[in-house]
Amino acid sequence: xxxxxxxxxxxxxxxxxxxxxxxxxxxxxxxxxxxxxxxxxxxxxxxxxxxxxxxxxxxxxxxxxxxxxxxxxxxxxxxxxxxxxxxxxxxxxxxxxxxxxxxxxxxxxxxxxxxxxxxxxxxxxxxxxxxxxxxxxxxxxxxxxxxxxxxxxxxxxxxxxxxxxxxxxxxxxxxxxxxxxxxxxxxxxxxxxxxxxxxxxxxxxxxxxxxxxxxxxxxxxxxxxxxxxxxxxxxxxxxxxxxxxxxxxxxxxxxxxxxxxxxxxxxxxxxxxxxxxxxxxxxxxxxxxxxxxxxx
Numbered sequence: 609x610x611x612x613x614x615x616x617x618x619x620x621x622x623x624x625x626x627x628x629x630x631x632x633x634x635x636x637x638x639x640x641x642x643x644x645x646x647x648x649x650x651x652x653x654x655x656x657x658x659x660x661x662x663x664x665x666x667x668x669x670x671x672x673x674x675x676x677x678x679x680x681x682x683x684x685x686x687x688x689x690x691x692x693x694x695x696x697x698x699x700x701x702x703x704x705x706x707x708x709x710x711x712x713x714x715x716x717x718x719x720x721x722x723x724x725x726x727x728x729x730x731x732x733x734x735x736x737x738x739x740x741x742x743x744x745x746x747x748x749x750x751x752x753x754x755x756x757x758x759x760x761x762x763x764x765x766x767x768x769x770x771x772x773x774x775x776x777x778x779x780x781x782x783x784x785x786x787x788x789x790x791x792x793x794x795x796x797x798x799x800x801x802x803x804x805x806x807x808x809x810x811x812x813x814x815x816x817x818x819x820x821x822x823x824x825x826x827x828x829x830x831x832x833x834x835x836x837x838x839x840x841x842x843x844x845x846x847x848x849x850x851x852x853x854x855x856x857x858x859x860x861x862x863x864x865x866x867x868x869x870x871x872x873x874x875x876x877x878x879x880x881x882x883x884x885x886x887x888x889x890x891x892x893x894x895x896x897x898x899x900x901x902x903x904x
Contacts, residue, residue, distance in 0.1 A: 611637060615646060627654050643674045649681050656688050664688050679709035687718055695725035713742035717749045724756055732756040747777035754786060758793075766790050781810040785817050792824050800824045815845035823854055826861075834858050 618633035634651035637644055648671035655664035668685045672678060686701030702719035706712055720735035736753035739746055754769035770787035773780055788803030804821035807814055822837030838855035841848050 611641060611644065611647075615650075618647075619650065622650065622654060622657075627658055630654050631658075645671050645675050645678060645681070648674070649678070649684060652684060652688070656684075656691070661688050661692050677708055679705045679712055679715070682708065683712065683715045683718060686715070686722065690718065690722050690725060693725065695722045698722040699726075711742055713739045713746060713749070716742065717746065717752055720749070720752045720756065724752070724759065727759075729756045729759045733760075745776050747773040747780055747783070750776065751780065751783045751786065754783075754790070758786070758790060763790055763793050767794070779810055781807050781814060781817075784810065785814065785820065788817075788824070789820060792820070792827075797824050797828050801828070813844055815841045815848055815851070818844065819848060819851040819854065822851070822858070826854065826858055831858055831862050835862065 614633060614637050618630050618637070621627075621630035621633065631651065631654045634647050634654065637647040638651065641647065648667050652664040652667035652671070655661075655667060665685060665688055668681050668688070671681050672685070675681070682701045682705035686698040686705065689695070689698035689701060699719065699722045702715050702722060705715040706719070709715070716735050716739035720732045720739065723729070723732035723735055733753060733756045736749050736756060739749035740753070743749070750769045750773040754766040754773065757763075757766035757769060767787060767790045770783050770790060773783040774787065777783070784803050784807040788800045788807060791797075791800035791803055801821060801824050804817050804824065807817040808821070811817070818837050818841035822834040822841065825831075825834035825837060835855065835858045838851045838858060841851035842855070845851075
């Protein structure tokens with residue numbers, strides 16, 4: 609068995625999104641070579657991509673028992689823990705990765721995201737700035753710095769960081785979405801809609817961007833377009849509480865559909881708001897748009 613060749617083949621399958629085949633091949637390598645650190649780490653990556661976070665952590669922990677000084681494995685472990693919203697343990701993993709490899713730009717970036725998760729926004733800024741100092745072309749770190757600045761209500765600075773991220777990575781849909789949210793906050797609504805349009809062109813399945821676009825269109829009094837945007841967001845993600853909430857407000861203002869449909873939309877929105885405990889980093893939050901309009 610040529611391990612290097614099999615790893616290369618498995619990695620190609622992994623990158624092509626053929627996760628089941630990649631997983632099978634990584635397991636074949638591990639069955640023959642249980643201490644192969646690279647195969648364990650990459651198998652953890654496949655499990656992570658499949659949403660099996662517990663198994664991903666288990667595989668990386670086995671790899672770290674083989675080599676506790678593998679900085680990349682500590683970093684990958686931290687990324688999985690961030691997705692599990694276990695931010696404190698994630699921070700410990702990123703700190704360990706950085707102690708082993710002090711110039712590890714990705715670990716500093718990921719550490720910044722974990723710090724945002726525990727609302728330590730100034731510390732997050734410091735971590736993102738370190739990542740950028742190590743890698744001046746790091747689009748994701750500029751976007752992360754923008755998110756931290758946004759939380760600190762430093763909107764103009766946030767906007768500059770999103771624009772820098774887009775300049776470095778023109779197909780960066782998340783940066784366009786956050787740029788648009790910032791433009792909306794700055795009341796530059798036409799520009800915000802254009803930025804949401806660009807987000808959706810890059811990622812047609814981005815439900816949050818449709819919801820956010822609808823909110824900006826509502827504020828521009830383009831109510832029919834707003835309603836269509838909310839409907840598309842709901843079609844993409846039927847548990848989208850924010851889209852139901854803002855759709856309800858738009859229906860109220862259009863006043864052309866029966867009260868029965870409006871009540872049904874509001875009831876669905878209320879149920880979803882109660883059931884969804886915490887939206888993820890790129891999911892729209894329930895907007896104030898519908899709260900006064902939907903008192904039925």
